[in-house]
Amino acid sequence: MMLRLFYLLCLLIPLAAHAAPLHVFVSVLPQQMLVERVGGAHVVVETLVKPGSSPHTYEPTPSQIARLARADLYVHIGMPFEAAWLPRIQATNPTLHLIDARLGIALRPLAAHSHDEDAAAAHDHAALDPHIWTSPLLVKQMAATLETTLAALDPAHAADYRANLTNFINELDALDRDIRAELASVTARRFMVFHPAWGYFAAAYGLEQVPIELSGKEPSAQRLAALIEQAQREGVRVIIVQPQFPRKAAAQVAQAIDGTVESVDPLSAEYFATLRQLAHLIAHSAPQP
Template sequence: MMAVRAGSAALAVLLMVVAIGVSRPAGAADPGDRPLSVFTTVVPLATFVERIGGDQVQVQAMVRSGQNPHAYEPSPRQVAALADADLYVRVGMSLEDAWLPRIRATNARMRVLDARDNIRLRPRDAAQVIDDARGRADHAHDDGTPNQDHAPTHADHDHEAMDNHVWTSPPLVKSMGAGIRDALIALRPDQADAFRANYDRFAADLDALDAEIRARLAPVKERRFMVFHPAWGYFAETYGLTQISVEYEGKEPGARALAGLIDAARANAVAVVLVQPQFSPRAAEQIAAAIGGRVESVDPLAADYFATLRRLTDLIAGPAAP
């Protein structure tokens, strides 16, 4: 029996929605007695919307915890629900570029908020170059052929070249939250006071988390940490850290790069290699075994944002002083 791909099924639903005109006409009044229907690309953004929107929002994340947003296609059910959504909060994932124009064709009244608005974006980590005792070790392709050394240029700073994990920095989440607050107020002005109050409480919690992280990391002498997938760049930038990435653009390191990563881990007294559940831990486990360290999982796509950043901080800082 021929299997039907999820993406094809979702596209079929999308075409059906267009054909039968399920979505409400542009400019139609929003019934105030129901929660606003909000979609986000990833789970942490859904958490932020829930904190600010309260009982005035019903939020769904396209990519669930444990799923890889870089290789995701919406389900037919999600596509059908998007045809009646009030707001979509995007963050720069490739699936948004592929699907949002199609969704907008079925739901012209849906507002789209880019959570990265007013945030200075950083380039994705370029081909990893590691200074170690032996010199320089470049990331290599699976066939062992090394990439050329490459520093980001202005031409590289296009949409695809920028790091989209902006939510890993609490101060940046405050900025994102302000945009979410304002978007919700525009959709439901009669709830403006509630949205502002919810945002103020959320911002205060973020300020407290930021202060807690800074205090915890202040005595840490080694400011580098090793990750499999470079998802923590904004966190590192905010707190004066450097993440060393094991993989680059979805590719595991070749033999030469792996040896360089092991040397770098030893030189920087790395004891923990951080992984996330969306990716294979194989290369991280090889490095950890070579340095006598361990692999720990921390998920940047988890729903409990505060617990996730506290766990990350503890893993980088090491055991707390008694």
């Protein structure tokens, strides 16, 4: 009897361990939404950069490092802190699976405009833009890559991951249609931002972002004057800022053009609402034909 009980326990222990959700880490909140949509009940997701924090100055806390040491998967996306911390994270957990969310995606430079900045700043703009989630079309690619990864790590729930992916893609297609409808009548295709976080969104919808801040630096007086002149010439009335950055330079431009400053957070967990908000602001602040 005891021997039979022992064999039964040996069979049940692996099954119980396998039934536990995959512990997944991501860098920023929009990724958490993506992993939760595709992973469903079979994943537990933690985000390293918390609301209100900036990925540009972030460092993992000791408690996060401790939990990463027990995690199954980390989905990285090219945030500045990852280059320094990924080797340390792997050292604490050699069995941690890593996947680059950018696989198969053509990356853009962080800022495509040179305006009047100096050559050194222009060189800095060669840095690749990690904000790929701002395009619903690219999120579909990211989701497909993630589904393949989760199914490989947890084949018992592969059918669930596939069904979740299908539902998520349908949601993204609906979001894409809504944004295109919102922007359909916009003739002025440029919009002004403080930090150039919306390049992939702009590329997806035939727009062009004009950044105030470049290479993490406030604009010079000469550049600020040029931006004000450009905004006046093109009828810009709204400057888009994100809460992780100062508003002073954006407010100066807005005041000079008799416009407003609006906050839209590309790091928000409310992914669908954020992109709809941005499209609405661009559509309703653009000059009318």
